[in-house]
Amino acid sequence: MADDIRIRVASQSDGKDWDDYVLAHPQGTFFHRYGWKRLIEATYGYPGHYLVAERSGSWCGVFPLGEVRHLLFGHSLISVPFCVYGGVLADDEQVRMALEAHAVQLAERLGVDHLEVRNDHPVRDDWPRKDQLYVTFRRELSADHEANMNAIPRKQRAMVRKGIKAGLVGEVDDDIEHLYRAYSESVRNLGTPVFPKAHFRAIRAEFGDDVDVVTVRHKGEVVASVMNYYFRDQVLPFYGGGISAARELAANDFMYWEVMRRAAERGCRLFDFGRSKVDTGSYSFKKHWGFEPQPLSYEYHLVRATQIPDLNPNNPKYRVFINAWKRLPIGVSRMIGPWLAKGLA
DSSP: OGGGEEEEEOOGGGHHHHHHHHHHSTTOOGGGSTHHHHHHHHHHOOOBOOEEEEETTEEEEEEOOEEEEETTTEEEEEESTTOSOOOOEESSHHHHHHHHHHHHHHHHHHTOSEEEEEESSOOOTTSOEEOSSEEEEEEEOOSOHHHHHHTSOHHHHHHHHHHHHTTOEEEEESSSHHHHHHHHHHHHHHTOOOOOHHHHHHHHHHHGGGEEEEEEEETTEEEEEEEEEEETTEEEEEEEEEOTTHHHHTHHHHHHHHHHHHHHHHTOOEEEEEEEETTSHHHHHHHHTTOOEEEOEEEEEESSOSSOOOOSTTSGGGHHHHHHHHTSOHHHHHHHHHHHHTTOO
């Protein structure tokens, strides 16, 4: 019965029990981990409201929530900020509903614009939903490198081989400096603000060996780099980009092959290419690798807002800003981008 379920806010001492529950739950993801609460609070000052459900003294569900407040982008409660998956993990539907009801009460008490739940599948038909905007791409990995290479469609496979023939070299990078330079240039070229350098440092520090950076060099010079998350037997290349020379060298194609190859050697059996907006460049790039898009269902409970947010580059009202941002000097974009990006959680 619902009366048997007790909901409370997790404390710092609950971190290990939280992660044990996430790891054991079949729908648990890297983004459900308790470390995100510590990271977001320390880096951005955004409070984490991590809810625990207990029944007869035993954990039966968790719901990670972060409260984001930004002058331009409003006030929201998100599961999970700066992450692509989130939502409730629960032993059963009764627990899920109890956690969601508690989150709604919290959202209304905080007076946020909306509560946003980043599910990878539809959960509630009674909440507004974005399920035609974002997709994810996942595919199984083999322990056999040749099998993984042959699973890439012929034209894309040719791009990987082009990078190999160009003499590109991949390496695991101990720092985030090369990543930041390549990634910040890449997102500037897309018209998107970059996160602060502290964001990437904090991820490395918080998650340790479950995060690495693969950097690609051409004749000793860095041309591309990507930060990767590891969870169970999965690899998720998350923040990646290249300098202007990367396209001609097929460096991004080579880079993701390097991640795939190294992950297979590490024992990973699922390659999660991550979230993309439908009909964007990254969406097309991932489809060319032979990955089939799987819709994500972002669901909302509106509190002060009257409609779900539309903070995406396909929104016509952001077109002028995006085009102007693409023309900014890279140094200027690195200086002012982090303040904007902290609101694009």
